[in-house]
Amino acid sequence: MNQAWIPGANTGSYTIPGEGGYFNQAWWDMYAESIFIYLAAMGSPTHPIPYDAWRDLSRRWRTYHGYHMITQPPLFTHQYQHLWFNMETSNGQKLHDGFANYAENITNATLQNKASTAQDSRYEDRIWGLTASDGPAAYTAYGAPPEGSHDGTVAPTAALSSIRFTSQESIAAARYMYFQYKHRIWGQHGFTDAFNISTDWRGEDSLGIDQGALLLAIENYRTGMVRDTAMASPYLRNGMAAAQFKALDQAPLYTASEVEGDNPAYQARYAADGNPSTRWSSPFADPQWIQVEYASAKNITGATIQWEAAYAKSYRIQVSNDGKTWNDAYRTSNGQGGTETVSFPQVTAKYLRIYCSERATGYGYSIYEWNVIEAAPLIVAHYRASSSESALYPPSNSGDGDPNTRWSSEFSDPQWLQMEFSSETRVNKLDIRWEAAYALTYHVEASADGLQWQTHRSVFNGTGGLETIYFPTATTRFLRLNMTVRATPYGYSIYEIKPSYDTAPPFAALNAENAKSSFPEADGTFKLNDVYSYPNPSRGKNPTFHIECGLADSAEIQVYDASGESIYQSRLLEAPGVIEGKYAYEHPWDISGVPSGVYIYSVTAKKAGERDLRIVKKLAVIK
Numbered sequence: 001m002n003q004a005w006i007p008g009a010n011t012g013s014y015t016i017p018g019e020g021g022y023f024n025q026a027w028w029d030m031y032a033e034s035i036f037i038y039l040a041a042m043g044s045p046t047h048p049i050p051y052d053a054w055r056d057l058s059r060r061w062r063t064y065h066g067y068h069m070i071t072q073p074p075l076f077t078h079q080y081q082h083l084w085f086n087m088e089t090s091n092g093q094k095l096h097d098g099f100a101n102y103a104e105n106i107t108n109a110t111l112q113n114k115a116s117t118a119q120d121s122r123y124e125d126r127i128w129g130l131t132a133s134d135g136p137a138a139y140t141a142y143g144a145p146p147e148g149s150h151d152g153t154v155a156p157t158a159a160l161s162s163i164r165f166t167s168q169e170s171i172a173a174a175r176y177m178y179f180q181y182k183h184r185i186w187g188q189h190g191f192t193d194a195f196n197i198s199t200d201w202r203g204e205d206s207l208g209i210d211q212g213a214l215l216l217a218i219e220n221y222r223t224g225m226v227r228d229t230a231m232a233s234p235y236l237r238n239g240m241a242a243a244q245f246k247a248l249d250q251a252p253l254y255t256a257s258e259v260e261g262d263n264p265a266y267q268a269r270y271a272a273d274g275n276p277s278t279r280w281s282s283p284f285a286d287p288q289w290i291q292v293e294y295a296s297a298k299n300i301t302g303a304t305i306q307w308e309a310a311y312a313k314s315y316r317i318q319v320s321n322d323g324k325t326w327n328d329a330y331r332t333s334n335g336q337g338g339t340e341t342v343s344f345p346q347v348t349a350k351y352l353r354i355y356c357s358e359r360a361t362g363y364g365y366s367i368y369e370w371n372v373i374e375a376a377p378l379i380v381a382h383y384r385a386s387s388s389e390s391a392l393y394p395p396s397n398s399g400d401g402d403p404n405t406r407w408s409s410e411f412s413d414p415q416w417l418q419m420e421f422s423s424e425t426r427v428n429k430l431d432i433r434w435e436a437a438y439a440l441t442y443h444v445e446a447s448a449d450g451l452q453w454q455t456h457r458s459v460f461n462g463t464g465g466l467e468t469i470y471f472p473t474a475t476t477r478f479l480r481l482n483m484t485v486r487a488t489p490y491g492y493s494i495y496e497i498k499p500s501y502d503t504a505p506p507f508a509a510l511n512a513e514n515a516k517s518s519f520p521e522a523d524g525t526f527k528l529n530d531v532y533s534y535p536n537p538s539r540g541k542n543p544t545f546h547i548e549c550g551l552a553d554s555a556e557i558q559v560y561d562a563s564g565e566s567i568y569q570s571r572l573l574e575a576p577g578v579i580e581g582k583y584a585y586e587h588p589w590d591i592s593g594v595p596s597g598v599y600i601y602s603v604t605a606k607k608a609g610e611r612d613l614r615i616v617k618k619l620a621v622i623k
Contacts, residue, residue: 030058031070036081043239054243059099060262061255064146067112068257069105073143075113075131075158076213078106082164083216084230085240093247093295098269101253103165109144110162114169116144122152122198126176129158133194133210136201152198156191157210161217190214249295256290258283260364271367279308282356282364290367291353297321299501300329300352302343302373308366311337314358319349326353327571332593335360345570345588346375348503378427378499382420385409389491398494406435409483409491417492418480419499420450426501428473428577430481431466435493438464441485446474453480454578462487470502473577503573524551524583528613531603537620538591547585549605549613552576555585556604559619562597596623 028034035057041049062071072078081087087095087102094101113130117123130148132141133155142150159173178186185192189206191214196202216226230236256268260281268290271280282288303317314333318326329352330344337360352372356365385395385407393408395417409415421427430444444457457471464487479499483492529548535541547555555576559568568589576583598620605613 029056030072031060031077032072033077033080036084039081039085039239039243040236041239042242043235043237045235045238048242051242051244054097056264058262058264059259059267061258062147063257064144065112065115067108067115068255069108069112070100071109071147073130073145073148074141075110075129075143075162078109079161079213079217082106082227083161083213083220084227085236086227086231087240087245090247093249094253095245095247096251096253097243097245098251098253099267100255106162107165110159110166111169113144113158114166116148117150120152122196123154124176124197126173127154127197128173129154129156129160131155131158133158134203134205135194136196136199151196153194153196153201155194155210156185157193157214161213163217164221167221247295248293252295253293254280254290255293256280256282257288260284260366266366271370274369276306276368279366279368281308281310281366284359284362284364286359287355287357288365289353289355290370291323291351292370292372293323293351297348297350297502298352298372299346299348299375299503300372301346301375302330302341303352303354304339304341304369304371304373305354305367306339306369307335307337308368309337309361310363310366311335311360312354312356312358312365313360315354315356317342317344318353318355319347320351320353321349323351326351326355328569330590331567333358334593341373343373343592344590346501346503375501378425378501379422380419380499381422383407384418384420386414386416387491389493393493398497401496403433403495406493406495408435408437408493411489411491413486414482414484415492416480416482417494417497418450418478419497420478421476424448424475424477425499426473426475427479427499428471429500429502430469430471430479431496431498431500432469432481433466433495433497434464435495436464436488437490437493438462438487439481439483439485439492440487442481442483444469444471445480445482446476447478447480448476450478453482455482456578472583473501475577526550526552526605526607526610526613528603528605528615529582531615531617533589533601533617533619537622539622542588542590542592543619543621545585545587545589545601545603546579547572547576547587547603547605548582549576549585550583551607552583552585552605553607555606557587557589557601558604559589559599559601561599567594567599591621594621596621 038054059070089095114128117128130142130144130150135153142153156177159170163170184202185195187206190211193203193205193207193210219225220227254268254272259266260283266281268280270278271290280290312335315335316328317330319329320326329347330342380399383395383399387410388394389408389410393406395407397405398407398417407417439462441460442462443455445453445455447453456474457469527550531547533543533545536543545557549555555572557570558566561567570587572585572587576585598618600616601619602614602616
């Protein structure tokens with residue numbers, strides 16, 4: 001279709017031939033069911049429309065019933081594009097266009113649609129689905145409140161056409177509607193268009209637009225056949241490429257709570273596009289937030305925020321690994337605007353957001369550029385090994401970043417591979433990519449001098465391939481892999497070994513019994529022994545909390561000012577390390593924005609199956 005001749009075609013205006021032979025000009029310059037037409041038109045080999053048409057769509061971000069999404073009340077507006085286009089994943093990575101992850105958007109829109117009727121007596125628990133349909137009085141574009149209107153009328157196609165994204169809820173609704181009301185709403189062509197149990201009304205028609213979407217969605221849920229067949233078309237693939245869809249590992253995704261006036265020029269992505277003249281801008285209300293999602297967790301130590309004139313007086317920088325549970329990494333009630341660079345103790349997170357709670361002006365919040373500061377990678381100064389099979393396989397090959405080179409040992413036990421850091425370093429994770437000759441039994445050991453070694457993790461059932469090994473944090477100059485039992489008649493061979501420090505490792509990945517047996521001198525009994533902060537008083541230096549707690553699963557630190565207000569909190573989710581023969585945490589507190597005074601801090605240690613242990617102490621800050 002050649003749309004180039006239509007006035008305003010670049011901004012979403014296109015002409016529709018009417019059934020009576022006339023032409024009707026309609027505006028579709030917003031996110032709606034029509035976006036699949038945009039993608040098809042952008043992929044046209046002869047008359048493609050420009051990227052501007054996609055970029056300038058209005059995307060109205062809202063949060064209703066706890067679900068954040070680009071909103072349109074009728075559910076079909078979120079569904080039709082997913083019948084044909086793969087907006088979900090590519091090679092296991094989430095897909096997005098720089099504005100949204102549309103698979104998550106339809107999921108949240110569907111769950112919000114369902115939640116909006118949950119407390120309404122006109123519906124039953126498993127009867128839901130608000131979308132455009134016939135109703136007791138007339139055809140109505142029903143939709144989820146607060147923006148949409150509804151009167152108890154449900155369209156079965158609404159719940160079922162989201163089955164690929166909300167399978168549990170959609171199937172439960174379909175089963176209930178069929179078995180409970182089959183005698184009234186099921187006919188020769190399947191479900192009726194709509195029905196209303198509160199007024200004892202049912203539609204007389206089964207509509208092709210309902211059944212078509214429903215059947216295609218079910219087949220996509222079962223096999224993906226319809227969508228995969230459509231995506232075999234180069235025109236559709238070219239359309240998605242023209243709309244700049246990328247996998248999350250190619251580009252992070254920036255989203256925000258809302259956008260000022262739903263203006264396409266103020267979307268979250270413009271706070272991280274490298275252009276100092278573009279920006280994200282929020283409505284004139286509190287609170288608001290902007291966030292970034294990465295494909296994998298990053299080690300983060302700070303952020304630089306370049307505010308527009310509308311800046312935050314009070315805001316927090318928060319981190320999360322699931323986008324749902326957030327922890328503060330930094331907070332201030334004295335934002336200065338302009339360009340602010342903030343630092344905090346290293347955190348490991350997949351999501352980061354700026355949560356703004358108090359405006360400095362009568363406007364909203366607006367950010368020109370936001371840059372996340374990542375921790376520098378651990379630097380291994382030297383690699384050494386007990387032996388090498390030949391000069392072709394030196395230990396340095398295991399850290400050269402080349403996936404085709406490797407270290408290989410002689411064909412005997414034991415063997416070791418050692419890493420010397422350029423300075424004393426915190427480390428609690430090893431990623432090992434083995435060649436076919438791997439270790440069944442090996443030990444992760446740390447040393448301050450390269451002579452006296454302490455075991456931090458023992459593995460007795462190595463699997464080869466790519467292994468990720470967590471262990472209690474070691475602050476060390478030397479780290480080595482001591483391999484004692486081979487899996488093959490050959491030696492040991494490693495393509496790459498990468499040490500790192502993860503601030504929130506999954507404790508389940510640690511073998512607590514191995515850790516305990518590795519330190520026979522350390523008492524693993526879960527208890528709070530010596531808890532203190534040093535230096536105390538803290539005279540201009542960041543204090544460190546020292547917490548001896550045996551083999552705890554985690555610990556929490558909370559700091560309060562003299563009025564009792566919480567000013568700092570941190571959750572230590574890793575296993576405790578061994579410090580001077582005792583299981584203990586040590587955690588620094590950045591007091592750069594903290595005034596002089598006496599503070600109360602509480603420490604809570606946690607362990608599955610045990611009662612939480614808590615202690616309260618005082619700390620003085622003198623500047």
